Amino acid sequence: MRNAFAEEITRLGAKDPRVVLLSGxxxxxxxxxxxxxxxxRFFNCGVAExxxxxxxxxxxxxxxxxxxxxxxxxxxxxxxEQIRVDACYHRAPVVIVGTGAGxxxxxxxxxxxxxxxxxxxxxxxxxxxxxxxxAVELRLALRAAISHPGPVYMRIGKKGEPVxxxxxPEFAIGRAITMRAGETLCLISTGNxxxxxxxxxxxxxxxxxxxxxxxxxxxxxxxxxxxQEIFAIYRLVATVEEHGRAGGLGGSVAxxxxxxxxxxxxxxxxxTSDTFLHEMGSQDYARRRFGLDAESIAQRLLPAxxxx
Amino acid sequence: MxxxxxxxxxxxxxxxxxxxxxxxxxxxxxxxxxxLGSCLSCVDIxxxxxxxxxxxxxxxxxxxxxxxxxLSKGHxxxxxxQVLALRGFYPVEWLERYGEDGSMFAEHxxxxxxxxxxxxxxxxxxxxxxxxxGMALAGRIQGASYRVYAVLSDGECNEGSVWEAALMAAxxxxxxxxxxxxxxxxxxxxxxxxxxxxxxxxEKWRAFGWSTYETDGHDLPSLVRLLSNVPDGSGKPxxxxxxxxxxxxxxxxxxxxxxxxxxPSAAEVERxxxxxxxxx
Numbered sequence: 408m409r410n411a412f413a414e415e416i417t418r419l420g421a422k423d424p425r426v427v428l429l430s431g432x433x434x435x436x437x438x439x440x441x442x443x444x445x446x447x448r449f450f451n452c453g454v455a456e457x458x459x460x461x462x463x464x465x466x467x468x469x470x471x472x473x474x475x476x477x478x479x480x481x482x483x484x485x486x487x488e489q490i491r492v493d494a495c496y497h498r499a500p501v502v503i504v505g506t507g508a509g510x511x512x513x514x515x516x517x518x519x520x521x522x523x524x525x526x527x528x529x530x531x532x533x534x535x536x537x538x539x540x541x542a543v544e545l546r547l548a549l550r551a552a553i554s555h556p557g558p559v560y561m562r563i564g565k566k567g568e569p570v571x572x573x574x575x576p577e578f579a580i581g582r583a584i585t586m587r588a589g590e591t592l593c594l595i596s597t598g599n600x601x602x603x604x605x606x607x608x609x610x611x612x613x614x615x616x617x618x619x620x621x622x623x624x625x626x627x628x629x630x631x632x633x634x635q636e637i638f639a640i641y642r643l644v645a646t647v648e649e650h651g652r653a654g655g656l657g658g659s660v661a662x663x664x665x666x667x668x669x670x671x672x673x674x675x676x677x678x679t680s681d682t683f684l685h686e687m688g689s690q691d692y693a694r695r696r697f698g699l700d701a702e703s704i705a706q707r708l709l710p711a712x713x714x715x
Numbered sequence: 716m717x718x719x720x721x722x723x724x725x726x727x728x729x730x731x732x733x734x735x736x737x738x739x740x741x742x743x744x745x746x747x748x749x750x751l752g753s754c755l756s757c758v759d760i761x762x763x764x765x766x767x768x769x770x771x772x773x774x775x776x777x778x779x780x781x782x783x784x785x786l787s788k789g790h791x792x793x794x795x796x797q798v799l800a801l802r803g804f805y806p807v808e809w810l811e812r813y814g815e816d817g818s819m820f821a822e823h824x825x826x827x828x829x830x831x832x833x834x835x836x837x838x839x840x841x842x843x844x845x846x847x848x849g850m851a852l853a854g855r856i857q858g859a860s861y862r863v864y865a866v867l868s869d870g871e872c873n874e875g876s877v878w879e880a881a882l883m884a885a886x887x888x889x890x891x892x893x894x895x896x897x898x899x900x901x902x903x904x905x906x907x908x909x910x911x912x913x914x915x916x917x918e919k920w921r922a923f924g925w926s927t928y929e930t931d932g933h934d935l936p937s938l939v940r941l942l943s944n945v946p947d948g949s950g951k952p953x954x955x956x957x958x959x960x961x962x963x964x965x966x967x968x969x970x971x972x973x974x975x976x977x978x979p980s981a982a983e984v985e986r987x988x989x990x991x992x993x994x995x
Contacts, residue, residue, distance in 0.1 A: 496826060
Protein backbone atom coordinates (compact mmCIF):
# COMPACT_ATOMS: atom_id res chain seq x y z
CA MET A 408 0.00 0.00 0.00
CA ARG A 409 2.88 2.32 0.80
CA ASN A 410 4.20 2.19 -2.75
CA ALA A 411 0.71 2.68 -4.19
CA PHE A 412 0.40 5.76 -1.97
CA ALA A 413 3.72 7.14 -3.23
CA GLU A 414 2.74 6.56 -6.87
CA GLU A 415 -0.73 8.01 -6.49
CA ILE A 416 0.37 11.11 -4.58
CA THR A 417 3.04 11.71 -7.23
CA ARG A 418 0.39 11.52 -9.93
CA LEU A 419 -2.00 13.79 -8.02
CA GLY A 420 0.79 16.23 -7.20
CA ALA A 421 1.78 16.51 -10.86
CA LYS A 422 -1.81 17.23 -11.82
CA ASP A 423 -2.88 19.59 -9.03
CA PRO A 424 -0.54 22.45 -8.02
CA ARG A 425 -2.32 22.73 -4.67
CA VAL A 426 -1.07 19.32 -3.50
CA VAL A 427 1.80 19.51 -1.00
CA LEU A 428 3.45 16.49 0.62
CA LEU A 429 4.81 16.72 4.16
CA SER A 430 6.72 13.82 5.65
CA GLY A 431 8.01 13.32 9.17
CA UNK A 432 11.53 12.21 8.24
CA UNK A 433 10.46 8.83 6.86
CA UNK A 434 10.02 7.33 3.40
CA UNK A 435 13.67 7.44 2.35
CA UNK A 436 13.61 7.33 -1.48
CA UNK A 437 9.85 6.60 -1.43
CA UNK A 438 9.02 10.14 -2.54
CA UNK A 439 11.93 10.75 -4.91
CA UNK A 440 9.63 10.96 -7.91
CA UNK A 441 7.31 13.42 -6.17
CA UNK A 442 10.35 15.53 -5.29
CA UNK A 443 11.59 15.44 -8.86
CA UNK A 444 8.27 16.59 -10.23
CA UNK A 445 7.35 19.11 -7.54
CA UNK A 446 10.49 20.02 -5.58
CA UNK A 447 8.88 23.12 -4.08
CA ARG A 448 5.94 21.09 -2.74
CA PHE A 449 7.74 18.39 -0.79
CA PHE A 450 8.72 19.05 2.81
CA ASN A 451 10.64 16.74 5.07
CA CYS A 452 9.45 18.30 8.31
CA GLY A 453 11.92 16.41 10.46
CA VAL A 454 11.04 14.57 13.66
CA ALA A 455 8.66 17.32 14.76
CA GLU A 456 5.12 16.14 14.17
CA UNK A 457 3.28 18.79 16.19
CA UNK A 458 4.84 21.48 14.02
CA UNK A 459 4.24 19.43 10.85
CA UNK A 460 0.52 19.24 11.55
CA UNK A 461 0.29 22.97 12.31
CA UNK A 462 2.24 23.80 9.14
CA UNK A 463 -0.12 21.61 7.11
CA UNK A 464 -3.16 23.38 8.59
CA UNK A 465 -1.62 26.78 7.85
CA UNK A 466 -1.08 25.71 4.24
CA UNK A 467 -4.63 24.39 3.97
CA UNK A 468 -5.96 27.72 5.29
CA UNK A 469 -3.99 29.40 2.49
CA UNK A 470 -5.62 27.44 -0.33
CA UNK A 471 -3.31 24.41 -0.60
CA UNK A 472 -4.08 20.69 -0.19
CA UNK A 473 -1.41 19.36 2.16
CA UNK A 474 -0.98 15.64 2.72
CA UNK A 475 0.84 14.71 5.94
CA UNK A 476 2.60 11.36 6.00
CA UNK A 477 4.37 9.41 8.72
CA UNK A 478 4.02 6.26 10.84
CA UNK A 479 0.55 6.09 12.37
CA UNK A 480 1.19 6.85 16.06
CA UNK A 481 3.31 9.87 15.15
CA UNK A 482 0.70 11.36 12.86
CA UNK A 483 -2.13 10.75 15.34
CA UNK A 484 -1.44 10.38 19.06
CA UNK A 485 1.79 12.39 18.93
CA UNK A 486 0.11 15.50 17.55
CA UNK A 487 -3.51 14.95 18.49
CA GLU A 488 -4.12 18.47 19.73
CA GLN A 489 -2.81 19.98 16.50
CA ILE A 490 -5.22 17.72 14.58
CA ARG A 491 -8.08 18.72 16.84
CA VAL A 492 -7.47 22.47 16.93
CA ASP A 493 -5.52 23.37 13.79
CA ALA A 494 -7.17 20.97 11.34
CA CYS A 495 -10.62 20.12 12.70
CA TYR A 496 -11.69 23.31 14.50
CA HIS A 497 -10.49 25.38 11.54
CA ARG A 498 -12.13 22.96 9.04
CA ALA A 499 -8.77 22.92 7.26
CA PRO A 500 -8.65 20.39 4.39
CA VAL A 501 -5.58 18.48 5.57
CA VAL A 502 -5.18 14.83 4.53
CA ILE A 503 -3.48 12.93 7.34
CA VAL A 504 -1.98 9.61 6.30
CA GLY A 505 -0.80 7.06 8.85
CA THR A 506 1.30 4.24 7.46
CA GLY A 507 1.63 0.94 9.30
CA ALA A 508 -2.03 0.38 10.16
CA GLY A 509 -2.80 -1.65 13.26
CA UNK A 510 -0.13 -4.31 13.74
CA UNK A 511 1.63 -3.78 10.39
CA UNK A 512 4.80 -2.81 12.23
CA UNK A 513 4.43 -5.58 14.81
CA UNK A 514 8.19 -6.14 14.96
CA UNK A 515 8.78 -2.54 15.99
CA UNK A 516 6.80 -2.98 19.18
CA UNK A 517 3.81 -1.16 20.65
CA UNK A 518 5.41 2.28 20.18
CA UNK A 519 4.74 1.71 16.47
CA UNK A 520 1.44 -0.20 16.72
CA UNK A 521 -1.79 1.68 16.10
CA UNK A 522 -4.86 0.05 17.53
CA UNK A 523 -6.44 3.29 18.80
CA UNK A 524 -6.24 5.65 15.82
CA UNK A 525 -9.67 5.00 14.30
CA UNK A 526 -11.28 5.52 17.70
CA UNK A 527 -9.58 8.78 18.62
CA UNK A 528 -9.77 10.33 15.17
CA UNK A 529 -13.43 9.60 14.57
CA UNK A 530 -14.54 11.38 17.73
CA UNK A 531 -13.16 14.67 16.40
CA UNK A 532 -15.83 16.97 14.90
CA UNK A 533 -15.40 17.63 11.14
CA UNK A 534 -13.07 14.63 10.72
CA UNK A 535 -13.54 11.93 8.07
CA UNK A 536 -11.89 8.56 8.74
CA UNK A 537 -10.83 6.22 5.93
CA UNK A 538 -9.17 2.79 5.99
CA UNK A 539 -8.80 1.38 2.47
CA UNK A 540 -8.40 -2.40 2.18
CA UNK A 541 -5.79 -2.62 -0.57
CA ALA A 542 -3.76 -0.61 -3.08
CA VAL A 543 -6.74 -0.15 -5.40
CA GLU A 544 -9.03 1.25 -2.69
CA LEU A 545 -6.15 3.35 -1.40
CA ARG A 546 -5.73 5.16 -4.71
CA LEU A 547 -9.45 5.85 -4.91
CA ALA A 548 -9.58 6.95 -1.27
CA LEU A 549 -6.65 9.32 -1.71
CA ARG A 550 -8.26 10.95 -4.75
CA ALA A 551 -11.50 11.40 -2.82
CA ALA A 552 -9.66 12.70 0.26
CA ILE A 553 -7.83 15.38 -1.70
CA SER A 554 -11.07 16.75 -3.13
CA HIS A 555 -12.86 16.60 0.24
CA PRO A 556 -13.52 20.06 1.75
CA GLY A 557 -12.54 19.14 5.34
CA PRO A 558 -9.86 17.18 7.21
CA VAL A 559 -9.46 13.49 6.40
CA TYR A 560 -7.56 10.79 8.25
CA MET A 561 -6.49 7.76 6.26
CA ARG A 562 -4.75 4.73 7.75
CA ILE A 563 -2.83 2.61 5.28
CA GLY A 564 -0.76 -0.57 5.61
CA LYS A 565 2.90 -1.11 4.80
CA LYS A 566 4.17 -2.70 1.62
CA GLY A 567 3.40 -5.98 -0.06
CA GLU A 568 -0.22 -6.49 1.01
CA PRO A 569 -2.30 -8.58 -1.44
CA VAL A 570 -4.52 -6.71 -3.88
CA UNK A 571 -8.14 -7.83 -3.46
CA UNK A 572 -9.93 -5.62 -5.98
CA UNK A 573 -9.43 -7.07 -9.45
CA UNK A 574 -10.62 -3.81 -11.01
CA UNK A 575 -11.48 -0.34 -9.77
CA PRO A 576 -14.80 -0.38 -7.94
CA GLU A 577 -17.05 2.65 -7.72
CA PHE A 578 -15.81 4.67 -4.77
CA ALA A 579 -17.38 7.38 -2.67
CA ILE A 580 -16.57 8.42 0.91
CA GLY A 581 -19.17 6.85 3.19
CA ARG A 582 -20.36 4.22 0.68
CA ALA A 583 -19.38 0.65 1.51
CA ILE A 584 -18.29 -1.77 -1.23
CA THR A 585 -19.77 -5.26 -1.42
CA MET A 586 -16.93 -7.73 -1.96
CA ARG A 587 -18.91 -10.95 -1.94
CA ALA A 588 -22.61 -11.75 -1.90
CA GLY A 589 -23.94 -14.23 0.67
CA GLU A 590 -27.00 -15.32 2.57
CA THR A 591 -26.09 -16.65 6.00
CA LEU A 592 -24.10 -13.88 7.66
CA CYS A 593 -22.36 -10.62 6.87
CA LEU A 594 -18.71 -9.89 7.56
CA ILE A 595 -17.85 -6.19 7.66
CA SER A 596 -14.19 -5.41 7.32
CA THR A 597 -12.19 -2.20 7.36
CA GLY A 598 -8.62 -1.61 6.21
CA ASN A 599 -5.94 -4.20 5.82
CA UNK A 600 -7.94 -7.10 7.35
CA UNK A 601 -9.80 -7.72 4.09
CA UNK A 602 -7.53 -10.52 2.78
CA UNK A 603 -8.03 -12.34 6.10
CA UNK A 604 -11.78 -11.76 6.00
CA UNK A 605 -12.00 -13.15 2.47
CA UNK A 606 -10.08 -16.19 3.70
CA UNK A 607 -12.58 -16.55 6.55
CA UNK A 608 -15.40 -16.34 4.00
CA UNK A 609 -13.77 -19.10 1.95
CA UNK A 610 -13.38 -21.31 5.03
CA UNK A 611 -17.03 -20.79 6.01
CA UNK A 612 -18.16 -21.57 2.46
CA UNK A 613 -16.38 -24.91 2.77
CA UNK A 614 -18.78 -25.60 5.67
CA UNK A 615 -21.74 -24.86 3.42
CA UNK A 616 -22.19 -21.38 4.90
CA UNK A 617 -22.74 -18.45 2.57
CA UNK A 618 -21.08 -15.28 3.89
CA UNK A 619 -21.46 -11.79 2.49
CA UNK A 620 -18.44 -9.51 2.78
CA UNK A 621 -18.51 -5.71 2.90
CA UNK A 622 -15.58 -3.32 2.71
CA UNK A 623 -16.21 -0.40 5.04
CA UNK A 624 -13.33 1.72 3.80
CA UNK A 625 -15.01 4.67 5.55
CA UNK A 626 -15.29 4.39 9.32
CA UNK A 627 -16.70 7.92 9.59
CA UNK A 628 -19.24 8.72 8.30
CA UNK A 629 -20.63 5.19 8.56
CA UNK A 630 -22.66 3.91 5.63
CA UNK A 631 -25.93 3.85 7.59
CA UNK A 632 -28.02 2.84 4.63
CA UNK A 633 -25.90 -0.27 4.15
CA UNK A 634 -26.02 -1.08 7.87
CA GLN A 635 -29.81 -0.73 7.85
CA GLU A 636 -29.99 -3.19 4.97
CA ILE A 637 -27.52 -5.69 6.45
CA PHE A 638 -28.98 -5.78 9.92
CA ALA A 639 -32.46 -6.31 8.54
CA ILE A 640 -31.38 -9.39 6.58
CA TYR A 641 -28.82 -11.39 8.55
CA ARG A 642 -28.89 -13.16 11.90
CA LEU A 643 -25.20 -12.57 12.44
CA VAL A 644 -23.09 -9.57 11.55
CA ALA A 645 -19.40 -9.50 12.42
CA THR A 646 -16.98 -6.58 12.21
CA VAL A 647 -13.29 -7.28 11.69
CA GLU A 648 -10.50 -4.72 12.07
CA GLU A 649 -6.84 -4.56 13.03
CA HIS A 650 -7.71 -2.14 15.78
CA GLY A 651 -9.00 -2.26 19.33
CA ARG A 652 -12.54 -3.51 19.78
CA ALA A 653 -13.32 -0.29 21.64
CA GLY A 654 -14.13 2.70 19.52
CA GLY A 655 -13.15 1.58 16.03
CA LEU A 656 -15.36 0.06 13.35
CA GLY A 657 -16.93 -2.44 15.77
CA GLY A 658 -17.51 0.27 18.35
CA SER A 659 -19.07 2.57 15.73
CA VAL A 660 -21.40 -0.14 14.48
CA ALA A 661 -22.36 -1.03 18.06
CA UNK A 662 -23.24 2.62 18.74
CA UNK A 663 -25.30 2.74 15.58
CA UNK A 664 -27.03 -0.51 16.47
CA UNK A 665 -27.98 0.73 19.94
CA UNK A 666 -29.86 3.66 18.40
CA UNK A 667 -31.52 1.77 15.54
CA UNK A 668 -33.52 -1.36 15.16
CA UNK A 669 -34.52 -3.60 16.85
CA UNK A 670 -32.94 -6.05 14.45
CA UNK A 671 -32.87 -9.83 14.45
CA UNK A 672 -29.11 -9.78 13.91
CA UNK A 673 -26.49 -10.37 16.57
CA UNK A 674 -23.28 -8.30 16.37
CA UNK A 675 -19.86 -9.83 16.98
CA UNK A 676 -16.77 -7.60 16.94
CA UNK A 677 -13.28 -8.86 16.11
CA UNK A 678 -10.30 -6.68 16.96
CA THR A 679 -7.41 -6.36 19.35
CA SER A 680 -8.04 -6.54 23.08
CA ASP A 681 -7.39 -3.99 25.80
CA THR A 682 -3.69 -4.73 26.19
CA PHE A 683 -0.30 -3.90 24.71
CA LEU A 684 1.65 -6.73 23.13
CA HIS A 685 4.77 -7.13 25.25
CA GLU A 686 6.34 -9.97 23.24
CA MET A 687 7.85 -9.18 19.86
CA GLY A 688 6.98 -10.99 16.66
CA SER A 689 5.72 -10.75 13.09
CA GLN A 690 2.41 -9.22 12.05
CA ASP A 691 1.00 -12.74 11.58
CA TYR A 692 2.13 -13.66 15.09
CA ALA A 693 0.59 -10.50 16.54
CA ARG A 694 -2.69 -11.17 14.73
CA ARG A 695 -2.79 -14.71 16.09
CA ARG A 696 -2.15 -13.42 19.61
CA PHE A 697 -5.28 -11.29 19.26
CA GLY A 698 -7.29 -14.02 17.52
CA LEU A 699 -7.27 -12.05 14.28
CA ASP A 700 -6.11 -14.84 11.97
CA ALA A 701 -8.60 -16.51 9.60
CA GLU A 702 -8.68 -19.77 11.52
CA SER A 703 -9.42 -18.16 14.91
CA ILE A 704 -12.13 -15.93 13.45
CA ALA A 705 -13.81 -18.85 11.63
CA GLN A 706 -13.68 -20.98 14.76
CA ARG A 707 -15.50 -18.33 16.76
CA LEU A 708 -18.08 -17.72 14.04
CA LEU A 709 -19.04 -21.34 13.46
CA PRO A 710 -20.62 -22.00 16.88
CA ALA A 711 -22.36 -18.62 16.71
CA UNK A 712 -24.01 -19.85 13.53
CA UNK A 713 -25.05 -23.06 15.21
CA UNK A 714 -22.60 -25.00 13.10
CA UNK A 715 -20.59 -27.85 14.63
CA MET B 716 -2.47 42.19 -5.63
CA UNK B 717 -0.54 44.17 -3.05
CA UNK B 718 -2.75 45.95 -0.54
CA UNK B 719 -1.54 49.12 1.13
CA UNK B 720 -0.70 49.43 4.80
CA UNK B 721 -2.49 52.04 6.93
CA UNK B 722 0.85 53.68 7.70
CA UNK B 723 -0.38 56.11 10.39
CA UNK B 724 2.20 58.31 12.12
CA UNK B 725 3.38 57.39 15.58
CA UNK B 726 1.53 60.21 17.39
CA UNK B 727 -1.72 58.91 15.96
CA UNK B 728 -0.71 55.34 16.85
CA UNK B 729 -0.14 56.47 20.45
CA UNK B 730 -3.65 57.98 20.63
CA UNK B 731 -5.15 54.77 19.25
CA UNK B 732 -3.16 52.65 21.70
CA UNK B 733 -4.45 54.68 24.68
CA UNK B 734 -8.00 54.38 23.40
CA UNK B 735 -7.62 50.63 22.91
CA UNK B 736 -6.27 50.25 26.45
CA UNK B 737 -9.17 52.17 27.94
CA UNK B 738 -11.68 50.13 25.98
CA UNK B 739 -10.06 46.85 27.10
CA UNK B 740 -10.19 47.86 30.77
CA UNK B 741 -13.79 49.02 30.50
CA UNK B 742 -14.79 45.85 28.67
CA UNK B 743 -13.13 43.67 31.30
CA UNK B 744 -15.19 45.35 34.02
CA UNK B 745 -18.42 45.21 32.02
CA UNK B 746 -18.11 41.59 30.85
CA UNK B 747 -15.91 39.97 33.50
CA UNK B 748 -13.24 39.07 30.93
CA UNK B 749 -9.82 38.30 32.48
CA UNK B 750 -6.21 38.48 31.19
CA LEU B 751 -6.07 42.27 31.45
CA GLY B 752 -2.34 42.29 32.18
CA SER B 753 -1.60 40.15 29.11
CA CYS B 754 -3.84 42.30 26.90
CA LEU B 755 -2.32 45.59 27.98
CA SER B 756 1.21 44.33 27.42
CA CYS B 757 0.64 43.58 23.71
CA VAL B 758 -1.49 46.63 22.74
CA ASP B 759 1.37 48.62 21.20
CA ILE B 760 2.48 45.63 19.11
CA UNK B 761 -1.07 45.17 17.78
CA UNK B 762 -1.58 48.86 17.07
CA UNK B 763 1.78 49.24 15.30
CA UNK B 764 1.00 46.18 13.16
CA UNK B 765 -2.62 46.94 12.24
CA UNK B 766 -2.47 50.74 11.97
CA UNK B 767 0.92 51.02 10.35
CA UNK B 768 2.59 47.94 8.92
CA UNK B 769 0.19 45.21 7.79
CA UNK B 770 -0.79 45.32 4.13
CA UNK B 771 -4.45 44.48 4.26
CA UNK B 772 -7.89 45.76 3.42
CA UNK B 773 -10.56 45.23 6.10
CA UNK B 774 -13.18 45.23 3.34
CA UNK B 775 -11.50 42.15 1.86
CA UNK B 776 -10.41 40.17 4.88
CA UNK B 777 -9.70 37.00 2.88
CA UNK B 778 -7.78 38.61 0.00
CA UNK B 779 -5.08 36.06 -0.94
CA UNK B 780 -2.24 38.61 -0.94
CA UNK B 781 -2.91 40.11 2.51
CA UNK B 782 -0.34 40.06 5.28
CA UNK B 783 -1.30 37.57 8.00
CA UNK B 784 -1.26 38.40 11.70
CA UNK B 785 -1.74 35.61 14.25
CA LEU B 786 -2.21 36.39 17.92
CA SER B 787 -0.73 33.10 19.08
CA LYS B 788 -1.16 34.18 22.71
CA GLY B 789 -4.89 33.79 22.22
CA HIS B 790 -5.77 35.05 25.70
CA UNK B 791 -4.90 38.51 24.38
CA UNK B 792 -8.07 38.31 22.25
CA UNK B 793 -9.83 41.12 24.17
CA UNK B 794 -7.10 43.45 22.82
CA UNK B 795 -7.28 41.99 19.30
CA UNK B 796 -11.10 42.33 19.18
CA GLN B 797 -10.83 46.05 19.95
CA VAL B 798 -8.06 46.62 17.41
CA LEU B 799 -9.88 44.77 14.62
CA ALA B 800 -13.04 46.79 15.27
CA LEU B 801 -11.22 50.13 15.28
CA ARG B 802 -9.34 49.09 12.12
CA GLY B 803 -12.70 48.52 10.43
CA PHE B 804 -13.04 44.74 10.10
CA TYR B 805 -16.47 45.01 11.76
CA PRO B 806 -18.46 47.80 13.40
CA VAL B 807 -17.35 48.88 16.87
CA GLU B 808 -20.99 48.47 17.96
CA TRP B 809 -20.64 44.70 17.54
CA LEU B 810 -18.51 44.73 20.69
CA GLU B 811 -21.55 45.76 22.70
CA ARG B 812 -22.52 42.09 22.53
CA TYR B 813 -19.17 41.11 24.05
CA GLY B 814 -19.59 38.19 26.46
CA GLU B 815 -23.20 37.57 25.52
CA ASP B 816 -24.28 34.03 24.78
CA GLY B 817 -23.97 33.40 21.06
CA SER B 818 -21.59 36.28 20.38
CA MET B 819 -18.14 35.86 18.78
CA PHE B 820 -16.43 37.86 21.50
CA ALA B 821 -15.28 36.11 24.65
CA GLU B 822 -11.83 35.08 25.87
CA HIS B 823 -10.13 33.64 22.77
CA UNK B 824 -10.31 34.30 19.03
CA UNK B 825 -12.83 32.21 17.06
CA UNK B 826 -11.89 30.73 13.65
CA UNK B 827 -11.40 32.79 10.48
CA UNK B 828 -14.75 31.40 9.29
CA UNK B 829 -16.45 32.97 12.31
CA UNK B 830 -15.04 36.50 12.42
CA UNK B 831 -13.42 38.71 9.76
CA UNK B 832 -9.84 39.66 10.54
CA UNK B 833 -9.00 36.56 12.54
CA UNK B 834 -6.35 34.36 10.92
CA UNK B 835 -6.25 31.55 13.49
CA UNK B 836 -8.33 30.35 16.42
CA UNK B 837 -5.71 30.35 19.13
CA UNK B 838 -6.06 29.86 22.87
CA UNK B 839 -4.12 26.66 23.26
CA UNK B 840 -0.54 27.94 23.32
CA UNK B 841 2.15 26.90 20.86
CA UNK B 842 -0.09 26.66 17.78
CA UNK B 843 0.32 30.06 16.15
CA UNK B 844 3.91 29.78 14.95
CA UNK B 845 3.50 26.40 13.14
CA UNK B 846 0.29 27.70 11.55
CA UNK B 847 2.04 30.90 10.54
CA UNK B 848 4.97 28.95 9.12
CA GLY B 849 2.52 26.92 7.01
CA MET B 850 0.92 30.15 5.74
CA ALA B 851 4.32 31.64 4.90
CA LEU B 852 5.43 28.48 3.06
CA ALA B 853 2.12 28.51 1.17
CA GLY B 854 2.88 32.06 0.07
CA ARG B 855 6.27 30.94 -1.21
CA ILE B 856 4.71 28.01 -3.13
CA GLN B 857 2.09 30.30 -4.65
CA GLY B 858 4.58 33.02 -5.55
CA ALA B 859 2.92 35.56 -3.23
CA SER B 860 4.93 38.11 -1.28
CA TYR B 861 2.75 38.48 1.79
CA ARG B 862 4.28 38.42 5.26
CA VAL B 863 3.15 36.46 8.30
CA TYR B 864 3.49 37.76 11.85
CA ALA B 865 2.90 35.65 14.96
CA VAL B 866 2.77 37.23 18.41
CA LEU B 867 3.77 34.86 21.19
CA SER B 868 4.03 35.37 24.94
CA ASP B 869 7.15 34.46 26.88
CA GLY B 870 5.16 31.83 28.77
CA GLU B 871 4.14 30.35 25.44
CA CYS B 872 7.82 29.73 24.67
CA ASN B 873 7.55 26.85 27.18
CA GLU B 874 5.81 24.87 24.42
CA GLY B 875 8.01 22.51 22.42
CA SER B 876 6.04 23.12 19.23
CA VAL B 877 7.33 26.73 19.20
CA TRP B 878 10.90 25.48 18.93
CA GLU B 879 9.98 22.80 16.38
CA ALA B 880 8.62 25.58 14.17
CA ALA B 881 11.67 27.75 14.90
CA LEU B 882 13.96 24.97 13.65
CA MET B 883 12.01 24.35 10.47
CA ALA B 884 11.56 28.04 9.61
CA ALA B 885 15.32 28.51 9.89
CA UNK B 886 16.07 25.40 7.82
CA UNK B 887 13.75 26.65 5.08
CA UNK B 888 14.96 30.25 5.40
CA UNK B 889 11.41 31.55 5.56
CA UNK B 890 12.22 35.24 5.50
CA UNK B 891 8.58 36.33 5.19
CA UNK B 892 7.83 34.95 8.67
CA UNK B 893 8.25 37.06 11.80
CA UNK B 894 7.71 36.18 15.42
CA UNK B 895 7.13 38.91 18.00
CA UNK B 896 7.62 37.87 21.61
CA UNK B 897 5.54 39.90 24.04
CA UNK B 898 8.19 39.47 26.73
CA UNK B 899 6.48 40.75 29.86
CA UNK B 900 8.49 38.45 32.18
CA UNK B 901 5.39 36.81 33.65
CA UNK B 902 3.32 33.74 32.92
CA UNK B 903 0.01 32.77 34.50
CA UNK B 904 1.33 31.80 37.92
CA UNK B 905 4.86 33.10 38.20
CA UNK B 906 7.92 34.85 36.76
CA UNK B 907 8.68 33.25 33.40
CA UNK B 908 12.38 33.04 34.25
CA UNK B 909 11.67 31.13 37.46
CA UNK B 910 9.16 28.72 35.93
CA UNK B 911 11.20 27.65 32.90
CA UNK B 912 14.56 29.46 32.67
CA UNK B 913 13.53 31.44 29.61
CA UNK B 914 16.59 33.71 29.59
CA UNK B 915 18.48 34.64 27.52
CA UNK B 916 15.48 34.68 25.19
CA UNK B 917 16.91 36.71 22.31
CA GLU B 918 20.04 34.53 22.34
CA LYS B 919 17.83 31.45 22.03
CA TRP B 920 16.15 32.76 18.88
CA ARG B 921 19.50 33.84 17.46
CA ALA B 922 20.94 30.40 18.16
CA PHE B 923 17.94 28.84 16.40
CA GLY B 924 18.91 30.69 13.21
CA TRP B 925 16.58 33.68 13.34
CA SER B 926 17.53 37.27 12.58
CA THR B 927 16.80 38.59 16.04
CA TYR B 928 16.11 42.10 17.35
CA GLU B 929 15.33 43.40 20.82
CA THR B 930 13.20 46.44 21.48
CA ASP B 931 11.11 48.20 24.07
CA GLY B 932 7.74 46.67 23.21
CA HIS B 933 5.96 49.95 24.01
CA ASP B 934 8.19 52.12 21.80
CA LEU B 935 5.91 52.66 18.81
CA PRO B 936 8.51 54.18 16.46
CA SER B 937 10.84 51.26 17.15
CA LEU B 938 8.06 48.67 16.71
CA VAL B 939 6.99 50.27 13.45
CA ARG B 940 10.57 50.24 12.17
CA LEU B 941 11.14 46.58 13.06
CA LEU B 942 7.76 45.27 11.90
CA SER B 943 8.09 47.05 8.56
CA ASN B 944 11.57 45.63 8.06
CA VAL B 945 10.30 42.09 7.29
CA PRO B 946 11.93 40.47 5.32
CA ASP B 947 15.04 42.15 6.67
CA GLY B 948 17.46 41.13 3.91
CA SER B 949 19.23 38.49 5.99
CA GLY B 950 17.42 35.63 4.28
CA LYS B 951 16.36 34.39 7.72
CA PRO B 952 13.04 34.49 9.57
CA UNK B 953 12.81 37.51 11.86
CA UNK B 954 12.40 37.38 15.65
CA UNK B 955 11.52 40.55 17.54
CA UNK B 956 11.90 40.18 21.28
CA UNK B 957 9.73 43.00 22.60
CA UNK B 958 10.40 43.82 26.23
CA UNK B 959 7.02 44.72 27.67
CA UNK B 960 5.36 45.43 30.99
CA UNK B 961 2.37 43.36 31.95
CA UNK B 962 -0.58 45.69 32.58
CA UNK B 963 1.21 48.56 30.75
CA UNK B 964 -0.52 51.94 30.76
CA UNK B 965 -2.42 51.65 34.05
CA UNK B 966 -0.10 52.37 36.99
CA UNK B 967 -1.79 50.08 39.50
CA UNK B 968 -1.80 47.14 37.08
CA UNK B 969 1.76 47.43 35.81
CA UNK B 970 3.96 44.42 36.55
CA UNK B 971 1.39 43.08 39.03
CA UNK B 972 0.51 39.51 38.02
CA UNK B 973 -2.76 39.58 39.98
CA UNK B 974 -4.17 41.26 36.88
CA UNK B 975 -3.75 38.05 34.91
CA UNK B 976 -7.13 37.08 36.32
CA UNK B 977 -8.48 40.06 38.34
CA UNK B 978 -11.45 42.06 37.05
CA PRO B 979 -11.40 45.83 37.73
CA SER B 980 -14.12 47.61 39.72
CA ALA B 981 -16.03 50.62 38.35
CA ALA B 982 -13.78 52.94 40.37
CA GLU B 983 -10.67 51.25 39.01
CA VAL B 984 -11.96 51.68 35.46
CA GLU B 985 -12.40 55.43 36.11
CA ARG B 986 -8.88 55.72 37.50
CA UNK B 987 -7.47 53.82 34.53
CA UNK B 988 -9.28 56.05 32.04
CA UNK B 989 -8.05 59.17 33.82
CA UNK B 990 -4.48 57.91 33.67
CA UNK B 991 -4.85 57.10 29.99
CA UNK B 992 -6.53 60.44 29.34
CA UNK B 993 -9.30 58.87 27.30
CA UNK B 994 -13.06 58.63 27.56
CA UNK B 995 -12.96 55.19 25.80
